[in-house]
Amino acid sequence: GLRTRPLAVDDAGARTQDLAGPVGAGAGAVLLTPAHQFPTGAALTPARRAAAVDWARSTGALIVEDDYDGEFRYDGQSVGALQGLDPDRVVYLGTASKxxxxxxxxxxxxxxxxxxxxxxxxxxxxxxxSSAVDQLTLAEFIRSGAYDRHVRGMRLRYRRRRDELVAAVSGRVAVSGIAAGLHAVLDLPAGTEAAALRSAAWQDLAVVPLSFFAHPDARLPRREALVVGYGTPPTSAWSATLAALLAALP
Structure with missing residues (x-):
């Protein structure tokens, strides 16, 4: 089967400069989410984008670019697709799921x-x-410009939700990863993560610890934090869901 290796992530996104070392040796491809790294929310810096492309060119490897949440950027201009730097070395992926x-x-x-x-x-x-009719319909929806108009409307809606979430937890926990996407990372005081998860579960909230997403071979310092999505609750349940989250936090 396919064997994967972890690539470290920090506030500037994936550490693509490490690809020149052992982590990238012999690798045929690297999977990146440059626009909004999941789950930390970091955007890949220009220098690290260039490092990834340089590595792919020098080794003949591919970059698989998952444009995760790229359409939902709230702060600043769009960061652009990595694929534009080298169309011959980048496979660009997008989805309509969100x-x-x-x-x-x-x-x-x-x-x-x-x-x-x-x-x-x-x-x-x-x-x-995948229905051929559905595929043709989606293609026409995109071609006509209606998809872009729809996304602009959804972006405004989710930005309001993000702002409401940040305002609600302000002073309780630190929030990160919110420049784009439909989730936030809530950093918790040491020793409180387990209790917060239990309380959230009792209230039927689907939140998960940040550590859940770590690669099995990654060596990471312990960080107590929750990954909280805010796109799923219907409008009628949003206020109650937000109140339940606040009740679960320390």
Whole structure:
């Protein structure tokens, strides 16, 4: 099967400069979320974007760019796609699961020209569930500009939610990873994570510890924090959900 290695992440995003060392030795590809690293929310800096492209060019490897939450950026201008730096070395991935609905089960790939035939053939062999009508409808929705208009409206809605979440927890916990996306990271006082998780579970809140997302081989310092999504609750339940979260926090 596929073997993966962890690539360290800090406030400037994935440490792509480390790819020149043992972590990148012999690797055929690296998976990055440059626009909004999950779950920390860090955006990859220009220097680290350049380091990733330089590594891919020098080794012949690919960069798989998951444009995670790239359409939901609230603060500052869009950071742009890494794929634009080298279309021959980057496979760009996008999805409508958050902007429209996860039930669509549809996304898109922009692949280097040399991989196109192989990717199309692989999709034909393995994808038996994506309706051709749904795919054509989504393509027209995007082509017409209606998708972009829809995303702009959703961005305003989720920005309001983000601002309400940040205001509600202000003074209680530190918040990070909120420049984009539909989740926030809430840092907790030492020794309080387990109790907060139990309290959240009793109130049917689906929050998870930050450590849940660590690679099995990663060596990380202990950080007590919760990853909290704010996109799922319907409008009618948002206030009650926010109140339940506040009750679960230390």
């Amino acid at each position: 902007s429209l609905a996860p039930g669509l089960r549809m996304g898109w790939m922009v692949v280097p020209p040399g991989l196109l035939d192989e990717v199309v053939a692989a999709k034909g062999r393995t994808d038996w569930t």
